[in-house]
Amino acid sequence: MWTDLGLDLDAHDALLDVLGSAYKDIYLAQKNRPEGMAYFDFVMSEVHGLRIKEIMDEKASGRKIIGSYCVFVPEEIALAANATLVGLCSGADFAMEEVEQLLPRNTCALIKSAFGFKLGKVCPYLESADMIVGENTCDGKKKAYESLGHLVDNLYVMDLPQMKTENGKVLLKGEYLRFKDAVETLTGVTITAESLKSAIGVVNAKRAALHRLCSLRKADPTPISGLDGLLANQVFFYDNPARFTASVHKICDELEIRIQEKKGAFPEKTPRILVSGCPQAVPNWKLPMIVETSGAVIVGEESCVGERGARNLTADTGSTVDEMMDALVDRYFQVDCAIFTPNDQRLLNIQEMAAAYKADGVIHYGLQFCQPYLMESIPVEKALEEKGIPCLRIETDYGMEDMGQLKTRVEAFVEQLR
């Protein structure tokens, strides 16, 4: 299977070794985990195994696979055309020397990683995709897709607005209609009111399951660690949607019992942290690992891999394809990504989340060279501090050389919250 996909077997084995041992050290070493996390342990152990087999089987039966790098790519449209949408790997450094021949050194780790997985030939999702969707979010990604276009022959680039104006919305709608056409051409399936309605239902159900999980994290003691909460948000992008939804609900049932029994992942009154900022893609577990081994617990992620990505549901009142496309545009237009200017809604969402999750402090997580989020981090910190919410701004990448300094900063921040 791996050779058919054109993967570099030795490099892929090396990646899985590192991933496996990191998972063991970071995830399996945690205490007081909910039993339901066993499902996610299994998913992670098979993320480059059974899941790929499933995808290959889907392909063999004629289903198309669409890879995406961003929460602005509507999964509903893919599903409605009988295609599968998967998130593509971008959470670890790989083949960096080759990457830096194509991208400037001062490019953010997430973009570099996406290239590394392609150049290192180690991402089976990318290799199995029939269409790869790039999207014009930040300048880094926008320009990087020009170079990625030379490495793959199935890149589709989606434009995105930068302002939440009527014109911006018109642009988003035009781009979603264009994407719908492209997906229909790819699959040969015409999206109908029925198929789109059902797709909206599937994705809404998946998001609603995450909402349930998130709201259970409001309890003190919080019934699930931030690492495990993040993992559920990460697996959201890879797993079969219906199975994911069912598995998350099963965990939630267990968490509700844990809350009744006052059983937490950490003791009651452990300092609670909201993480806000850049996405943390698999296997980027660096910050939550530091936080949760420094005497605090993460209770929420204001992030694309987190509430920013999954916050809103799509209104399912439409009955025609047109009405439902409008509902999708309305839903995605609310995403408070830092590429928008101004982006005041994000600050309100951070404050609302900090209150809802009873966070004692906020850590703003910025990837080095990620201009949009780093720019926003300064006003975010200022606004939070004016409201009396302590905030720590962190700027880092996927490397491990700053672990010591990060740990000192996070520990000192936790001391400050106690």
Next chain:
Amino acid sequence: MRFAGIDIGSRSIELVIVDESGEICQSVQADTGFDPMSETRKLMDGIRYDGIMATGYGRNLFEISFDAPTVTEIKAHARGARAFFPDAQTILDIGGQDSKAIALADNGRVKKFEMNDRCAAGTGKFLEIMARALGFSIEDFGRAALSASKDLHISSMCTVFAESEVTSLIAKGEDRQEIARGLHTSVIRRAAGMLNRVSAAGDIVFTGGVAKNPCMVELLSEKLNRKIRVSPDPQMNGAYGAALLSAEDHENGLMKSNS
């Protein structure tokens, strides 16, 4: 009873013992070297104490080897500075590989802090490498810089780039004391930026090994127009703070067991 604080830094290890009233009874120091735990063991040999707390970048290693509680340098320096200067509100700590600006609330708790990122820019390591490039001992470096009548502008904060900048200034025949002063000024610019982000006014308590450098103290005071206060042995401040915190932990433990 005696309480110990040990600060295992990137360049040196300090050990301070205080009595129940917080008076320093003993303080010792050693270079960290390449095997911090064996240096630590040597330093602790024959030292008697009833409680200990570790800080510094080696604290987690110490926690494992000695099964002792730890505290970050930030809280330890805050505690130490408050003991010497009870009204301290702002602290600048420049050690071997880190620099930190800390703002305290009225009750002495850390309110906000800034810390340098991963590189050695603006730390003791930077000054040490630059002193070597100019042929000064670290002890003479500050005095030499202070004796210069003007400073030469050094634009790079990166240790590697600044070193080549220094090399080219030497090659141009520039005065090495003026270069030295320029280097001090560049560290001060960075420290002042961090300080301004955490606190706008009031005296600054300067701690860490770099606070022993007279040029740093003078330039900082000039740049910010704020009074700089330095304890008798600023390098010991972190270990001293940790020792005081160990004593407080002991006291809190007693209070809990009595209630």
